[in-house]
Amino acid sequence: MLARGPRRAHLCCPTIWTLPVIQLQPMRFRTSGSCLSIALLASLLLTAAARAENPKTFDWDALTREAAALLSDYIKIDTSNPPGNELPAARMLKEKFLKDGIPAAVFEPFAGRGIVAARLRGIGRNHKALILLSHMDVVPANAKEWSVPPFSGQVRNGEIWGRGALDDKGPGIVALMAMLAIKRSRILLDRDVVFIATGDEEVGGKSGAGWLTEHETNLYKDAGYVLNEGGGIRIDPAGHLFYSVAITEKSPLWLRLSASGPTGHAAAPPAQTAVTRLINALGKLVDYQPPIKVLPLVQEYFKSLAALDRNQSRLLDLQKALSDPDFQKQFLAAPRDNAMVRDTVTPTVISAGYKTNIIPSSASAEVDCRLLPGEDPGAFMKVIRELINDDNIKIEQVLSFPTMASPEKSELMNAIATLSRRMDKDAPVIPAMLSGFNDSHYFRQRGLVAYGFVPIELSGQEGRMVHGADERIAITSLRGGIQRMVELLRIMGGQ
Ligand SMILES: [Zn+2]
Known part of the structure; x- marks a missing residue:
């Protein structure tokens, strides 16, 4: 898509960014001593x-x-x-x-x-x-x-x-x-x-x-x-x-998962196909519950919010509040709150097949992972690989940068x-x-x-x-x- 090389155009005045500020340069003159x-x-x-x-x-x-x-x-x-x-x-x-x-x-x-x-x-x-x-x-x-x-x-x-x-x-x-x-x-x-x-x-x-x-x-x-x-x-x-x-x-880690398998008539399916392998892998990722980690910035953020609202006093110490299983369940149920205290793994794009009765030879998915600041993407990839535990699934990084x-x-x-x-x-x-x-x-x-x-x-x-x-x-x-x-x-x- 981005076939052509970088180019610049349409500069109304190529020097506007380096022009001196009108005449207000440090020219000096004397006034009464x-x-x-x-x-x-x-x-x-x-x-x-x-x-x-x-x-x-x-x-x-x-x-x-x-x-x-x-x-x-x-x-x-x-x-x-x-x-x-x-x-x-x-x-x-x-x-x-x-x-x-x-x-x-x-x-x-x-x-x-x-x-x-x-x-x-x-x-x-x-x-x-x-x-x-x-x-x-x-x-x-x-x-x-x-x-x-x-x-x-x-x-x-x-x-x-x-x-x-x-x-x-x-x-x-x-x-x-x-x-x-x-x-x-x-x-x-x-x-x-x-x-x-x-x-x-x-x-x-x-x-x-x-x-x-x-x-x-x-x-x-x-x-x-x-x-x-x-x-x-x-x-x-x-x-x-x-x-x-x-x-x-949070730091993005976008992954592409690809599975392969035999193609053939869907009326006589083999035990494993590209699609079933991919679904299995995604199932494991969806079930994964990344550990909860309350960063100091996040702790302070919720504390400040709690100070505004008496009904939210439990948030004054989020770390402590989350040790109560009932509170934890309620807190994590709000997607935005959940995302503040843990890494997330979200499959977003799935593609495979083109006709109901044909088993496709490949299937792929894209997964949007977001890591808390300070997490090591390499260690996280290792967790993902171990979870999926299937050499048939190829895992590539599409986007990753440190925060x-x-x-x-x-x-x-x-x-x-x-x-x-x-x-x-x-x-x-x-x-x-x-x-x-x-x-x-x-x-x-x-x-x-x-x-x-x-x-x-x-x-x-x-x-x-x-x-x-x-x-x-x-x-x-x-x-x-x-x-x-x-x-x-x-x-x-x-x-
Ligand atoms: Zn925007």
């Missing part, structure tokens, strides 16, 4: 100007209308992955930035695949840039399961419907509109903000963030922080608001806490582990602090629409997301 750099003077003036800036100067109604229309258009561009085809979406976003005078560029790493980046210049050369990361590709949608065509971008009952509304086109539009709002209000931040929307995230990101971090190092070489999907403003079952910030994730964590304490985490204080009555900010994975690890591997946090408020019910049918986002959530993102950029930008 003291030596001030122009940059410092400008910074002081601008800080004063920014302080005078009234947040009410933002026209939130107009920004929300614009965001809703843009998101609807964005959803209409079918970026189902495979094959992705993100290029038209990348071009649309680039044009939007250019119209407001924010330099932007599109990269085409492989034919039809797109990445878009834009940079809002700040005035603080000493502050590391903040990357707002999102992805343009979406998982496929089966129109039969939907109440509206999944790529219609329909606006209904105050919601924008369509594949990608939450994952991850909505968050991308929140980031984009926040940058436009800052630019239009002439607020100068003391650091650069870089928008990056990748492709290919939904199948592992090798042709998206993986390619970008390897080939376009200029885009992020001055950056220290990444805000990505994977966390956000959540509401617990009792209605308490909290900020979930993903600092690490990395960003520190819990950082300038960005402080800014998120300040955001909570200013906008959400000091709702607790809780570092979390993601049971899935996203593009953050590509940036963590390059030494950047990457958090999963999108400042959009989502209930558990809304969160479950991700990758499901009838995915949609409320226009009020979009508005709140933009308002909070503007505030977060201001905080990170020294205001």
